[in-house]
Amino acid sequence: MKENLDFFELEDEDDSIAPPCDLSLYSQAVLHSSDWTVGTIIDQLERKNIEMNPRFQRRDAWSRTRKSLFIESLILNLPVPQIVLAEKKDQRGRYIVLDGKQRLLSLLQFTGKSETPNNNFGLSGLEIKKDLSRKKYKSLDENPELIDDLNSFLNYTIRTVVIKNWPNYDFLHTVFLRLNTGSVKLSPQELRQALFPGEYSNYIDDYAAKSSSLKALLGNKEPDARMRDVEIISRFLSFQLYLDSYHGRMKSFLDECCEKLNKNWPEIKDEIDKQISNFEDGISLLVDIFGSPSIARKSDSRSFNRAIFDALIYYTAKFQIREAMRKNPVKLKKAYEEIISDDQFLNSVESDTAGIPNTFKRLQLWGNKIQDALEIEVLIPTLVDNRIATR
Template identity: 30%
Template sequence: MSTPSFGTLKYSLDSLQQKARERTVKTQNVEYDLETLIKRIGNKTIKLDPDYQRRHRWSPETSSRLIESVILNIPIPVIFISQDVDVDEEAAGNPRYTVIDGQQRLTAIFDFMKNELPLSELETLSELNGAYYKDLPPFLIRRLEERTIKCLRIDSTVDPQVKFDIFERLNTGSIKLESQELRNVTARGPFNDALKMMAKGENFRKLIQVTEKYPEDNTKVKKMEDVELALRFFALKIEGHDKIKKGFKEFLTASLNEFNKFSDSEIMSLTEQFEGYMNFLLEALGPQAFSKWRVESSSLKKMSNFNAAVYDAIAVGLASTVSIDELAKNRDSLTKSLKAAREELFRDAKFFEAVSGSVNDAAKVATRIKMFAERLAS
């Protein structure tokens, strides 16, 4: 890439100055004692989970070690918060802030001080293992309430996009963001919001092996893999596997950006279709509809309760062959066809190969969906 000449740079000086004014981040150092911080989080004055944040992923042990550090007055990293610009809230004298960096730390502290987290795996203060906040001796409760946390408050009123930029930059080099977590930041929009709601569907969660009790503890939910599975269904059904050119991650991201352009009515219709197919599959094949099987001594032996490649084949194969209206009309016959197709194809070496190895290999994706759709249509 050639370096711009001084003349070119001078010509663009006005543009550079304008961008610098618009995107310069104004900050203010503030300190909150934990008692105040917890109250503000509790009454939503400080919002812990803006749309671009990842879901809480710290283990109880990691959270406990942070609490131990706070009790021992060990310094913890600065929390970055951004002032919102909701005029109505400011007029009411109740400004609202969102956490840009520090969600995991603040969630751990909030959960503990709300008696939702027992301490565990502590080494220095091992006597506190198993203790909830309410179990602490009074002097430690006072110490926690009066402990101050340094925050850097960011005024992002000039350009709202700046808070997302800061989030991405601050998280570079920290816990690696998973693919869907990144899309949640970079491909925001109405369809992305709808996917997050679809992923919470009771029947869908049963199919992808997310238990009803404490779903937030499931790895699929923590890493937003459940949301990615919902996106995967639409990307393969609407866009088609032939558009997997640069790679599967890029294919999903490009698909989501396109889907975010859909109208509210289109998104509502697609949401209903997704729920309809998932409800039918649960009823027809049970909660282990997307399990993987192999032939062993002429019988089929289950290898796993859920497999993303099998999910592609069955869910997308069904949706590509049978309309949502046909499900209700031919429920019994379709159920028999689904069961027969699944058993027959798992005895087919070509199909088994297509659901094995790299889940996102374009050729395998095409093969497994095509084979299941053709068997279902026959």
């Protein structure tokens, strides 16, 4: 799947460093390493002991060629990276995937046990075992001449690390970050969806997957492979509902909001529906006025900046402000050109963006700019005792 969008990653500063944690807690975790055969892993996946539900499977980041080369490596007994799992709390023998999701998904798809468009794919782009080109798993399973390849595949052992008795979510987040320090940094939203399952988590995942406006904003044709689309809606809802309780650490804030909304889903669902409708209308208007390639970008960059978007959608999701924007698109575009050149605003979206001072500053500056440009009254958050107040 082609990645159509660059993300400005520096703004997630509290997601790029290990969260504070009592060092004594680290000794509680138990790490167990073993070599699981591919056959064993597939069996665990089939029995749903390894969390790879349909929503996770929908976030498919690898091309068929990359999947095929992984399968080829297993058949040839070439080294592949380890898989890291965390045993679920109070669910012995059931696991969350911390590292190896795409490899596990490739195994499911190749053996025809997935629920995705790539299910039961034929091998392609092979570099060594070219005799297996276009072959599917069924061919290996049914053709006696390919029995050696089938056995090599199923009997291949993959080092599997299982973390048990982990002390808290910050510990798993630290492990997650350390595992993803390479060139492709995964979104913490993937871990959040696994750690906090529930109706709310399912709701925002389903919404992100079907929203044409959100896809247009991000330049995607499919759900974002790293769940950055889900993170965007999660940030929006958390700010709309709980900005008064924001404490300056984005990762923890989103975790807390997700857990709270899952727990209180029956009571909060109607409000979430209302906010999602405002979010959808807000994105559609921004796309109409600015064009999706220009939204939440600085003038000299094509990278999507979530801190800028947080400020834009915070106000655009409010009906009266949205209607004023719709009637005055030229004034709004001019206001945006001015704010994106403002040194204070730029500083608030480039470093320490999760901190309370800069979170407040960008909301304040953009709110004032809208108010002056559109000549309407805007309810702008205030800073009280180093907390952002909305009332």
